[in-house]
Amino acid sequence: MTAPTTTTLSDADFAVPIEDRYFEDYVPGAVYVYGSITVTEEDILRFAREFDPQGIHIDPQAALRGPYQGLIASGWHTCAVMMRLYADHYISKVGGLASPGIDELRWVRPVRPGDSLCLRTTVRESRPSRSKPDRGLVHTGIEVLNQLGEPVLTMTAVNFLLRRTAAGEAASAGYS
Helix, strand or coil: CCCCCCCEEECCCCCCCCCCCCCHHCCCCCCCEEEEEEHHHHHHHHHHHHCCCCCCHHHHHHHHHHCCCCCCCCCHHHHHHHHHHHHHHHCCCCEEEEEEEEEEEEEEECCCCCCEEEEEEEEEEEEEEECCEEEEEEEEEEECCCCCCCCCEEEEEEEECCHHHHHHHHHCCHHH
């Protein structure tokens, strides 16, 4: 796997860097594109041997006779690539609290050796928490796209993020 890029591929990015991003910075409707990571045959085989040892992922010859007529990455491998791009570029380094889960995970098309993947995120919804005023909840539409711009994975991520005002209040109170 090639090292992920460290810059955005989109014309616009968040107004603040990932190290200073809080709930308020995730504006509904905003779309960002980040990447890319190229997946090699060696990456596919290594991941699958350890985590998803099915023939279509670990045996190139058997995969040729399978439904995809060639070796493909495990969907969980594709999720791992997505998570790397998501953590490196999208989710706040200071305001990210946790995730209660994801919705609607779909592997739309196979990832093959040599595919270069990027991440497209769309902030679908952000709302302050009703029970904990120091945070908010952000729903993000995620698409992992191949080098042709075709989606290979889609899902909705849900994240709790610290509010900037709460972070400032904690700092002024002596908490860090």
